[in-house]
Structures are given as C-alpha cells and as structure tokens.
Amino acid sequence: MVNYKKFTLNNGLRVLVHQDSTTPMAVLNILYDVGARDENPEKTGFAHLFEHLMFGGSVNIPSYDEALQRVGGENNAFTSNDITNYYITLPASNLETAFWLESDRMLNLAFSEKSLEVQKNVVCEEFKQRYLNQPYGDVWLKLRPLVYTLHPYRWATIGEKLAHIEAAKMEDVKAFFAKHYNPQNAIMVVGGNVDFEDVKALSEKWFAPIPAGNKYVRSLPTEPAQSQAINQTVYADVPLNAIYKVFKMPGKMDNDYPTADLISDILSQGKSSRLYRNWVKDKPLFSDIKAYNYGSIDTGMFVIEARPSQGISLEDAEKAIWAELEALKNDLIPDDELTKVKNKYESTTVFSEMNLLDKAMNLAFYELMGDANLINTEIQKYASVSAQDIKNMANQLFTNTKATTLNYLAK
Amino acid sequence: MLDRLTAPSFKEIDNVAIIKTEKRVLKNNIPVFVLNAGQQELVRIEFIFKNVDWDINNPLLASAANALLNDGTASLTGAQIAEAIDFYGAFFQTEYGYDHSVVTLYTLNKYVANTLPIVKDVLCNSVFPAKEVATFINNNKQKLKVSLEKNDFVARQQLNNALFGDNLYGYKTQETDFDKLKTENLQAYFKKAYHPQNCTIFLSGKVDEQLFNTIESLFGNWYSNATFTSNKPIFNPNTQKQHTIKKTNALQSAIRLGLPSINRNHPDFAAMQVLNTVFGGYFGSRLMTNIREDKGYTYGISSGNATMEQAGYFVIAAEVGVDVCQATLHEIELEMNRLKTDLIPNDELTLVKNYLMGSLLGSLENAFSHADKFKNIYFYGLDYTYFDNYIHTIKTINAQDLIKLANKYWDWDNFYKVIVG
Numbered sequence: 001m002v003n004y005k006k007f008t009l010n011n012g013l014r015v016l017v018h019q020d021s022t023t024p025m026a027v028l029n030i031l032y033d034v035g036a037r038d039e040n041p042e043k044t045g046f047a048h049l050f051e052h053l054m055f056g057g058s059v060n061i062p063s064y065d066e067a068l069q070r071v072g073g074e075n076n077a078f079t080s081n082d083i084t085n086y087y088i089t090l091p092a093s094n095l096e097t098a099f100w101l102e103s104d105r106m107l108n109l110a111f112s113e114k115s116l117e118v119q120k121n122v123v124c125e126e127f128k129q130r131y132l133n134q135p136y137g138d139v140w141l142k143l144r145p146l147v148y149t150l151h152p153y154r155w156a157t158i159g160e161k162l163a164h165i166e167a168a169k170m171e172d173v174k175a176f177f178a179k180h181y182n183p184q185n186a187i188m189v190v191g192g193n194v195d196f197e198d199v200k201a202l203s204e205k206w207f208a209p210i211p212a213g214n215k216y217v218r219s220l221p222t223e224p225a226q227s228q229a230i231n232q233t234v235y236a237d238v239p240l241n242a243i244y245k246v247f248k249m250p251g252k253m254d255n256d257y258p259t260a261d262l263i264s265d266i267l268s269q270g271k272s273s274r275l276y277r278n279w280v281k282d283k284p285l286f287s288d289i290k291a292y293n294y295g296s297i298d299t300g301m302f303v304i305e306a307r308p309s310q311g312i313s314l315e316d317a318e319k320a321i322w323a324e325l326e327a328l329k330n331d332l333i334p335d336d337e338l339t340k341v342k343n344k345y346e347s348t349t350v351f352s353e354m355n356l357l358d359k360a361m362n363l364a365f366y367e368l369m370g371d372a373n374l375i376n377t378e379i380q381k382y383a384s385v386s387a388q389d390i391k392n393m394a395n396q397l398f399t400n401t402k403a404t405t406l407n408y409l410a411k
Numbered sequence: 412m413l414d415r416l417t418a419p420s421f422k423e424i425d426n427v428a429i430i431k432t433e434k435r436v437l438k439n440n441i442p443v444f445v446l447n448a449g450q451q452e453l454v455r456i457e458f459i460f461k462n463v464d465w466d467i468n469n470p471l472l473a474s475a476a477n478a479l480l481n482d483g484t485a486s487l488t489g490a491q492i493a494e495a496i497d498f499y500g501a502f503f504q505t506e507y508g509y510d511h512s513v514v515t516l517y518t519l520n521k522y523v524a525n526t527l528p529i530v531k532d533v534l535c536n537s538v539f540p541a542k543e544v545a546t547f548i549n550n551n552k553q554k555l556k557v558s559l560e561k562n563d564f565v566a567r568q569q570l571n572n573a574l575f576g577d578n579l580y581g582y583k584t585q586e587t588d589f590d591k592l593k594t595e596n597l598q599a600y601f602k603k604a605y606h607p608q609n610c611t612i613f614l615s616g617k618v619d620e621q622l623f624n625t626i627e628s629l630f631g632n633w634y635s636n637a638t639f640t641s642n643k644p645i646f647n648p649n650t651q652k653q654h655t656i657k658k659t660n661a662l663q664s665a666i667r668l669g670l671p672s673i674n675r676n677h678p679d680f681a682a683m684q685v686l687n688t689v690f691g692g693y694f695g696s697r698l699m700t701n702i703r704e705d706k707g708y709t710y711g712i713s714s715g716n717a718t719m720e721q722a723g724y725f726v727i728a729a730e731v732g733v734d735v736c737q738a739t740l741h742e743i744e745l746e747m748n749r750l751k752t753d754l755i756p757n758d759e760l761t762l763v764k765n766y767l768m769g770s771l772l773g774s775l776e777n778a779f780s781h782a783d784k785f786k787n788i789y790f791y792g793l794d795y796t797y798f799d800n801y802i803h804t805i806k807t808i809n810a811q812d813l814i815k816l817a818n819k820y821w822d823w824d825n826f827y828k829v830i831v832g
Contacts, residue, residue: 025772066695069693069763069765069766071769091773097419100419107415118704118705119707121706122707125730133661237560239560240556271489280550281489281546287554288554309553310549336498340497340498344497346500347499347502347518351453
C-alpha cells in the first residue's frame with residue numbers, strides 16, 4: 001500500500017506527497033506530459049534531445065547539476081514515447097534545493113547555444129552507442145515504422161535518424177519549451193522523509209509564481225487495426241539470426257491491458273515460463289526466446305523476440321512460435337499456471353514498494369493516467385483476470401494477418 | 412519577491428546511520444548475518460560461496476556450475492524447480508563474480524516454508540544433467556559470439572587480460588572452453604565449492620526468529636567431507652601497454668584504460684575514492700565536464716577503482732566517436748596530469764565531499780542495501796569501522812593529500828591503453 005496526498009496549485013500543477021519516514025532521503029519527481037509521440041515527424045528525437053537541454057542551465061541558475069551535487073543530491077531523467085520524467089534524490093534535510101532547481105527550469109531555461117551544440121553531439125554519440133554501433137541495436141528503428149503506419153510511435157525515442165538531431169535549432173527548443181513545459185502539463189511527486197505541510201508551503205513558494213501556460217491538447221491519429229501480415233527481412237553484421245514478431249495490443253489504461261500483460265508473463269516470466277521451458281530447455285530450438293510488451297499509453301506492441309539456435313531454419317522457428325501462440329488460443333490455461341503469474345505480479349508489486357524512487361515515478365504515471373490510486377488498485381484488475389479472458393485475448397491478439405515480422409539475419 | 416538567484420541554505424550530512432548486521436552461527440558453524448528491517452513482508456536469503464580451485468584447463472567451471480545450479484537435483488527436474496519457485500512469486504537467482512558464487516532467494520515471508528526447501532535441495536543435491544549442460548554450452552557459445560561483436564565487451568576482456576594475464580581475473584573466454592564442461596566435472600566442482608564450510612548466509616528484510624529457526628533446521632545439519640583449495644591467482648601482466656583492435660565500419664571506439672592499483676583493503680582506498688570522484692566518478696567529474704559537457708565527444712565517460720579480493724585496478728571507460736578518439740585520449744591525459752600538478756579548488760572539493768556523503772546516505776535505501784554495505788567489506792576481512800574511516804576521510808581530506816595521492820598512484824605512461832573500434 002502506497003500512501004499519498006494530493007493538491008493542485010492555482011497554475012494547474014498537480015502535486016502528490018508520499019511520506020516514508022524509514023528513509024533519510026527525499027525524492028522530487030516531475031513528469032512532463034510530453035514524449036516522442038508529440039514530435040513533429042520531420043524533427044524526431046526532439047523530446048529526448050530537449051531532456052538533455054533541461055540540464056544546460058535555467059534562467060537564474062547556470063549549473064543545475066553542480067548546485068544539486070553541492071547539497072548531496074543526484075538526479076537523472078528519461079524520455080519515452082509517452083512521457084519525459086525527471087527526478088532528484090537528495091538528503092531530506094536539503095529538500096528545498098530540489099524545489100529551487102526544478103521550479104527555475106520550469107519557469108524558464110537559459111537557452112544556451114553552446115549547450116545546444118554540445119548536447120546535439122552527445123545525443124548523436126548516444127544514438128551511435130546504443131542503436132547503431134551495437135549488434136541488433138537498430139532493430140526498433142526498423143520495426144517501429146513497419147508496425148505503425150500513422151501513429152507517431154512509428155519512430156523511436158532516440159529519433160528516426162541522426163540528421164533530425166543534427167538539424168535541431170534554438171527556435172525549435174524555445175517553441176517546444178513554451179508548448180510543453182509548464183505547470184499544467186506537469187505532475188510533481190515529492191516523497192520520502194518529508195512533511196505534507198512543508199511540501200505544500202514549498203510548492204506554493206517556488207512553483208505557484210510560475211505562469212500556468214497553455215494546456216497542450218494532444219490529438220494523435222489512432223493506429224488502424226492491422227489486416228494483413230507484414231514481413232521484412234534484413235541482413236546485418238550479426239553473428240546469429242533473430243526474429244522479431246509484433247502484435248498490436250491495448251494501451252496501458254485499456255481494461256484488456258492486464259490480460260495481455262499476463263499473457264506475456266505466461267510466455268516469458270521466469271524459468272518456468274512456456275517459451276523458456278518449451279523452446280530453450282525441452283526442445284532447444286532457440287538460444288533465447290522471450291515475450292514482452294512496451295506498456296505504451298496508446299496502442300502498444302506485444303513482442304516475441306527469438307534467436308534460433310544455429311542450424312534451426314526460420315520455418316521451424318516460425319512454427320514453434322505459432323505453436324505456442326496457438327496453444328494459448330485453443331486451450332484454457334491451467335488454474336495453477338494462472339495463479340502462478342498472479343502471485344508473481346503480487347510479489348513484484350511488493351518488492352517495488354521497497355524503492356522510494358519507483359514509488360514516486362509510479363504515482364506520477366498513474367496520476368497522468370487519471371488516478372494516482374491506481375498504484376494500489378491495479379493489482380485487483382490482474383487478480384480478476386480469468387483463464388477464459390486469457391484465451392479470448394490470445395485469440396484477439398495472435399492471428400497471422402495481425403503480425404508484423406522482422407527477420408534480422410546474419411549476412 | 413522570491414529570490415531565485417540565491418541557493419537555499421542547506422545542511423551538510425554528518426550522520427549516516429548504517430543498520431548493522433547481527434552475526435549468528437548455525438550448528439555446523441555456517442555464519443549467518445542477519446539484518447532485520449523494513450516494512451514489507453519479504454526477505455532476501457543469500458548463500459555466498461568462495462570460488463575455489465580455478466584451473467586454466469577448465470576455466471569456466473565455476474561460472475557454469477553457478478549458472479546450471481537450478482537445472483536439476485537428484486529428486487527435482489529443472490522444470491519442477493522453476494515451477495515451484497515461480498508459483499510462490501519468488502525469485503531464485505544465481506550470480507557469479509570473480510571471487511564468489513552467489514545463490515539468492517527473494518521471497519514473501521508467507522511462502523518461505525515452500526520456497527526455501529527447494530534452495531536447500533539445489534545447494535546439496537544438484538546433478539547437472541547432461542542435456543542441460545549441452546544446452547548451456549550451445550546457448551553460451553552463441554551469446555559469446557554476440558558479445559564479441561560489442562566493442563565494450565572486447566575492450567574489457569582485453570584490458571583484464573593485459574592487467575592480470577591468464578588467471579581468474581584476466582582470462583579471456585574462448586568458445587572452445589565451453590566444450591570442456593561435462594556433467595562429471597561440474598558435479599565434482601559443485602561438491603567442492605558448494606560446501607558448508609565455504610558458505611556464508613545473509614538474511615535481510617523481515618527476519619524473525621521463526622525464519623532463523625527454519626534456516627537452522629534446513630542448513631544446520633549440512634556436512635561434507637569434500638576438500639577444496641582457495642584461489643590464489645598468480646599475476647602475469649602483459650609487458651605491452653598499447654592494445655588496439657581494429658573493427659571495420661565502426662562508428663565509435665571503446666576506450667578502456669587501466670592501471671594496477673589498490674583494493675578495498677588498502678588504507679589509501681577511501682582517499683582514492685574521493686580522488687576518483689573528482690576525476691571521473693560522478694556526473695560533474697572533470698572527465699564528464701570536459702569530454703562530454705564541453706566537447707560532446709561521448710555520451711558518457713567515467714573512471715573507477717575496481718576492487719577484487721586479491722587485486723585492484725584503476726580504470727577509465729568511454730565509447731567515443733572514431734574521429735575524436737585520439738583527442739579524447741589527449742584530454743584524459745591532460746585531466747589526469749592536472750590533478751597531479753594543480754590543487755583541487757576548495758569549492759570543487761567541498762562539492763565532491765557533500766556529494767559523496769549524500770550518495771552514501773542515498774545508498775542506504777532499504778534492508779537489502781544496508782546488508783549490502785556489510786557484504787562489501789566482510790569478505791575483505793574488514794568491519795564496520797571501514798565506514799567510520801570512509802566518512803572521516805571524506806570529511807578531513809584536503810587538496811594537498813589528493814595531489815600526493817594522484818602522484819603516488821597515477822602515471823599516464825604506465826596505463827594499459829585498450830582501443831577497440
């Protein structure tokens with residue numbers, strides 16, 4: 001059970017407070033409701049590049065990191081296709097420094113040309129390090145545009161290509177800031193060894209003076225249902241063949257999401273899971289095979305990722321994958337197996353409550369989804385999924401005409 | 412009017428309360444370190460074994476035995492083990508490091524009676540079925556092939572080999588090494604290493620007397636006549652310092668620079684941690700500030716004091732654009748030499764000290780992390796005074812001390828320099 005209290009400032013900033021007195025630390029987490037899906041198709045990778053620029057100095061504070069490190073704090077951030085999330089952890093006694101830093105960069109950035117030039121380079125190196133100079137690193141750069149035809153999930157958070165990042169201009173940075181970085185588009189969670197009234201007073205002091213700005217209203221195209229199988233084969237400098245099979249699945253807040261999520265657990269959670277047990281262990285056709293999903297807010301991706309063992313043909317690998325999916329479509333899963341994946345979900349939830357930052361991030365995310373208390377109630381949705389639900393969902397998800405397959409083969 | 416130009420006042424961290432483990436001993440003398448803390452009804456149970464009898468003729472024996480532990484016992488198949496663990500929402504992990512092999516169970520307290528007996532069976536009766544060994548060999552050969560395509564992996568292997576030679580710490584895995592693994596030699600290794608007299612148990616989370624009693628009844632009667640020899644690696648460093656491995660079409664080069672250095676046992680270690688932080692140990696470090704934040708040559712560059720039980724080395728790591736590799740090396744050398752000639756300004760040193768204290772405080776997040784603190788020192792023969800000394804060093808070290816330290820330990824020409832890409 002994660003406790004929290006909530007209030008909203010006049011400028012629209014939503015604030016949640018989670019008290020945990022077992023730690024001497026505090027967390028200040030700010031989620032901005034902007035991700036790669038909100039980018040201009042001609043300027044992809046921008047939300048993530050912008051995240052880097054948020055550390056390039058704000059209107060009154062030249063060095064964000066230095067000021068924080070001086071009081072014993074650490075920070076980081078991540079950008080996804082859906083959101084951009086910034087967090088600070090620091091000794092609770094120095095909490096006000098976090099308010100000072102975060103409010104100043106929500107108020108206004110310094111917009112330094114030098115920072116823009118340097119961070120464009122840094123992000124290009126990140127692009128190379130993680131996506132281009134790694135075996136299989138560019139898989140999602142190739143797969144996303146196959147899976148999505150309309151929705152902006154068709155490009156990766158890092159961006160479609162290096163050229164988009166290289167072309168970023170200061171005017172784009174300023175416009176992006178004005179559009180997305182204001183109190184109305186943000187959710188703040190303050191957690192740890194903090195007092196609710198103190199947080200309220202600090203929030204009023206540092207954040208209330210920030211102009212509300214305009215509420216960004218998202219209007220993204222809905223990805224149409226897929227009616228034809230999509231197959232592509234690429235050859236690359238990799239030592240082993242790999243197969244990626246993607247099925248579109250319900251978004252994170254859809255009532256069917258927990259069922260689809262549990263299916264990925266049945267297939268791939270732990271060493272007793274079906275894919276591992278049947279196809280890595282009993283009949284070792286694959287050196288590795290797993291299922292997962294992206295937990296996206298809009299129509300997401302259910303993924304089977306497989307590395308056939310040497311000497312195994314693609315046809316046999318395909319057959320094995322489909323045999324496993326067909327089993328889910330045709331047979332009700334045994335009670336014990338369903339209990340197992342639900343037990344695992346429960347224990348994962350309990351373990352994650354040991355981590356203050358995880359709790360703060362999850363509160364922010366669920367608040368974005370409409371209700372922070374989902375952090376405590378999601379588990380009931382999982383508990384109520386039946387074997388029949390699983391079977392129905394498998395039939396809905398896994399048909400050949402809805403599959404997108406990328407065969408990523410050794411040259 | 413709100414003053415946004417002046418930083419709010421702040422407090423320095425003086426007090427770091429590490430929760431100490433309590434030592435208990437089972438009937439058969441297995442030491443059990445107990446850390447009872449936390450709100451959640453869960454527990455982490457770790458069994459730590461020293462690696463023993465390292466042999467270049469079968470260098471992967473210890474890591475393979477660890478990985479294959481949960482693949483079958485005399486009475487349970489791998490599938491049954493996995494099923495039983497997963498059914499109760501538990502996590503059963505094996506982890507191999509240079510010095511230790513670890514077996515960990517994470518479980519909700521309410522299921523300890525269901526999950527722990529399985530661990531007992533695994534630790535006492537693993538059999539390493541031939542079929543599972545064969546699958547392990549195939550899969551790991553394939554994984555190695557993929558790893559060898561990663562510049563950072565190749566560079567790390569090359570650096571360790573240059574620093575230490577062909578032994579426990581420096582051996583470069585070959586694909587053919589996997590073929591030496593057999594059920595028989597794995598079983599033999601298992602009997603020697605997974606031995607009650609080579610075992611230390613750590614309990615953290617919600618640990619009550621009932622749990623301890625369960626541990627006692629399951630593991631207190633565990634005896635073995637097998638004998639084992641502790642690893643004593645003999646180092647054979649390469650005389651050649653420069654190691655360049657060319658990769659065609661590389662977009663980036665992996666840089667790994669290393670120099671033999673001290674480990675956690677050494678009285679200078681805490682001070683070296685401070686010096687390392689200034690140089691490349693945090694986001695605001697000299698290396699990051701210059702090479703990432705000023706020049707944009709890399710996504711990240713860092714340095715660290717790598718510590719093993721019988722060796723230590725200092726390492727610098729980065730992946731950089733191929734065209735700026737030489738420029739990066741030049742800047743690293745400049746930054747290192749600057750720490751040997753110029754005193755660290757007071758302002759910077761104060762910041763680093765505060766940062767390190769905050770970091771120490773923040774590393775004590777939950778019962779597990781408090782237990783980890785002790786685990787990190789125990790096998791070095793150290794006790795909790797290590798942390799008193801660490802804090803004292805952070806609080807009292809000055810710029811003169813650090814310049815001396817940089818001159819004592821760092822010599823650019825002596826660094827092994829590995830470039831892959």
